[in-house]
Amino acid sequence: MLRVDSLTKKLGDFEISNVSFDVGEGDYFALLGASGVGKSILLEALAGIMPPDSGHLFLDGKEITHEKIQKRRLVLVHQNQSLFPHLTVRQNIAYGLKCLGRTREVMRRKIGQLAEAVAIEGLLDRYPPTLSGGEAQRVALARSLAIEPRCLLLDEPLSALDNHSRHELRALLREVNRQGYTIIHVTHDFEETISLANRIAVMEKGSIAQVGSPQEIFHHPRSEFVAKFIGIKNFFHGELNGQMGEADSFRTGNFTTGDLSICVYTDHQPGLGHVCIGSDEIVISTGKPSSSARNIFAGVIKDISNTRSGIEVIVDIGREVAVLITPESLVSMGLSYGDTVWIEFKATAVKFFPK
Amino acid sequence: MKLRNLDKFDLIFSILGGAVLLFVIAPLFSMVIKTPAADLVATAAEAEVQGSIFLTLWCSMAATALFAVSAIPLAYLLARKQFRGKRLVIAVIDLPIVIPHSAAGIAILGFINRDSLLGHAAGYFGTSFVGGEGGIMLAMAFVSIPFLLSAARNGFLGVPVRLEKAALNLGASPLRVFFTVSLPLAWRDIVSGLVLMWARGLSEFGAVVIVAYHPIVTPVMIFERFGAYGLKYARPVAVIFIAVCLVLFLVLRLLARERSDVAR
Numbered sequence: 001m002l003r004v005d006s007l008t009k010k011l012g013d014f015e016i017s018n019v020s021f022d023v024g025e026g027d028y029f030a031l032l033g034a035s036g037v038g039k040s041i042l043l044e045a046l047a048g049i050m051p052p053d054s055g056h057l058f059l060d061g062k063e064i065t066h067e068k069i070q071k072r073r074l075v076l077v078h079q080n081q082s083l084f085p086h087l088t089v090r091q092n093i094a095y096g097l098k099c100l101g102r103t104r105e106v107m108r109r110k111i112g113q114l115a116e117a118v119a120i121e122g123l124l125d126r127y128p129p130t131l132s133g134g135e136a137q138r139v140a141l142a143r144s145l146a147i148e149p150r151c152l153l154l155d156e157p158l159s160a161l162d163n164h165s166r167h168e169l170r171a172l173l174r175e176v177n178r179q180g181y182t183i184i185h186v187t188h189d190f191e192e193t194i195s196l197a198n199r200i201a202v203m204e205k206g207s208i209a210q211v212g213s214p215q216e217i218f219h220h221p222r223s224e225f226v227a228k229f230i231g232i233k234n235f236f237h238g239e240l241n242g243q244m245g246e247a248d249s250f251r252t253g254n255f256t257t258g259d260l261s262i263c264v265y266t267d268h269q270p271g272l273g274h275v276c277i278g279s280d281e282i283v284i285s286t287g288k289p290s291s292s293a294r295n296i297f298a299g300v301i302k303d304i305s306n307t308r309s310g311i312e313v314i315v316d317i318g319r320e321v322a323v324l325i326t327p328e329s330l331v332s333m334g335l336s337y338g339d340t341v342w343i344e345f346k347a348t349a350v351k352f353f354p355k
Numbered sequence: 356m357k358l359r360n361l362d363k364f365d366l367i368f369s370i371l372g373g374a375v376l377l378f379v380i381a382p383l384f385s386m387v388i389k390t391p392a393a394d395l396v397a398t399a400a401e402a403e404v405q406g407s408i409f410l411t412l413w414c415s416m417a418a419t420a421l422f423a424v425s426a427i428p429l430a431y432l433l434a435r436k437q438f439r440g441k442r443l444v445i446a447v448i449d450l451p452i453v454i455p456h457s458a459a460g461i462a463i464l465g466f467i468n469r470d471s472l473l474g475h476a477a478g479y480f481g482t483s484f485v486g487g488e489g490g491i492m493l494a495m496a497f498v499s500i501p502f503l504l505s506a507a508r509n510g511f512l513g514v515p516v517r518l519e520k521a522a523l524n525l526g527a528s529p530l531r532v533f534f535t536v537s538l539p540l541a542w543r544d545i546v547s548g549l550v551l552m553w554a555r556g557l558s559e560f561g562a563v564v565i566v567a568y569h570p571i572v573t574p575v576m577i578f579e580r581f582g583a584y585g586l587k588y589a590r591p592v593a594v595i596f597i598a599v600c601l602v603l604f605l606v607l608r609l610l611a612r613e614r615s616d617v618a619r
Contacts, residue, residue: 047524048524049520049523049524069520069523069524070523070524070526070527070528071526073526075524075525076521076524078517078521080517082515082517082518082520082521084518084521084522084535084536085518085540086539086540095522095525095527095535096525096526096527099525099526099527099528099531100526143525144525147525147526
């Protein structure tokens with residue numbers, strides 16, 4: 001439905017370069033990346049607010065790169081909603097309908113339907129400055145949906161909301177997508193992406209680092225940046241050594257990264273690549289363990305920090321490795337900064353991705 | 356702020372500020388108390404005075420309204436667009452503030468006299484700017500338009516560009532965006548500029564007296580009476596004119612504020 005081909009835009013010292021991806025009809029497509037990576041510029045270029053320096057944009061097979069902003073029907077919902085403060089909620093929703101020349105009766109019916117759909121029936125006569133963040137975001141969504149856009153462009157719509165509003169709006173966005181609306185959603189939150197999108201493009205320094213389904217991105221991150229961004233802490237570049245084998249046959253090999261050698265169970269051929277190890281798949285102990293695990297290393301604790309999913313202990317075994325444990329384990333083992341500990345993980349817990 | 360809570364800083368600044376306030380209020384207050392009520396009543400009843408005040412109010416208001424039609428779009432362009440020579444345009448707009456108003460009058464007279472293109476055009480319709488209401492309006496507008504342009508430009512600069520882009524994105528034409536988003540949101544500053552332009556036009560003497568001594572506007576009448584009969588005779592006209600302007604000025608300000616509060 002929407003094809004972005006080699007889009008480039010330079011803005012002062014900042015640049016998005018050679019960005020290409022396709023969005024299918026009915027897709028919930030997330031553009032994931034850190035702040036300042038160029039996601040919002042890309043979205044504004046799609047909406048026509050900021051013309052690209054080069055590249056092409058196609059909607060339903062027709063080139064719209066230089067199409068006027070008013071004609072695109074790619075409607076942008078900003079993080080700060082951009083509601084017109086001098087108009088009531090009702091007038092805000094009616095704004096696009098008036099531009100389309102709809103009759104009063106059509107507008108009245110449409111506003112009623114949308115107000116019910118996004119649960120803002122009681123807010124129609126209020127002015128935007130009196131709304132909460134969640135309410136304003138719902139109104140902004142209703143205002144955009146009123147003109148039945150070909151694609152909704154959402155610029156971090158949940159980032160300024162409290163937890164409760166965020167959950168409610170996520171459900172609403174899923175519902176909007178189920179009704180057939182194609183959505184491109186810019187965010188820096190991987191969890192948000194996982195809960196909403198069926199396709200993800202990860203952006204790094206103004207370019208697309210990887211595009212795929214949430215599963216593909218999570219299980220096969222193509223770069224250290226992607227891995228780190230989606231929360232995989234233990235990501236190492238190096239070389240897989242071992243016997244060449246038949247394709248699809250699993251065997252054990254040694255992956256070397258710096259001075260560290262990690263035992264890997266993989267069906268890939270030897271060569272350069274990277275490995276990921278889930279921090280929840282590593283066991284930590286104060287004495288040398290005796291188990292079936294092929295990877296057992298001694299190291300020194302470099303950091304201990306609270307995270308949402310548990311206590312993260314950083315152990316230096318030649319490379320810094322993140323280990324996730326429960327608060328109870330931390331207390332019972334009496335771990336502290338500078339302690340020497342042992343970590344172990346199975347060869348099957350190490351995922352190798354060739355370059 | 357209670358007096359005993361004032362520190363030295365506040366005290367010094369209050370004294371300095373008070374001196375400025377006194378400087379503005381004292382001459383006006385003195386003029387009012389030195390004018391007998393009987394003189395005020397008699398002067399207010401004069402048809403010549405009434406006609407002059409009405410003419411002054413009307414000419415300034417008409418000049419403001421006429422020139423606002425093109426000044427507001429210019430202010431918008433200056434607030435939103437980047438173009439070569441923009442700084443020069445802004446400097447040119449402020450020129451009427453810095454040049455002597457008698458010189459402004461001479462410049463306008465050269466522009467509208469019977470030998471000029473504009474003078475010929477007026478003559479074609481059987482009228483003349485020189486010595487007429489048209490000339491008075493042009494002189495008033497020339498010296499007062501920077502106030503409107505500056506206030507309106509600041510107003511448009513205060514309208515977030517993202518709101519205009521959001522309107523375009525919803526399918527509005529640039530003209531619709533201007534009338535439905537930019538103008539209403541900049542309205543408070545624009546009204547403030549309109550009131551200032553009107554008020555500045557009312558008080559203009561230097562440029563107007565050169566372009567049109569007659570029909571006589573009130574600032575010229577005050578000068579004429581002062582020159583011919585002295586301070587005592589000029590004072591009642593001045594007091595009445597100031598009172599009328601002050602009342603209108605306050606009413607317009609209040610109306611503008613109410614309207615802006617509703618819009619926001």
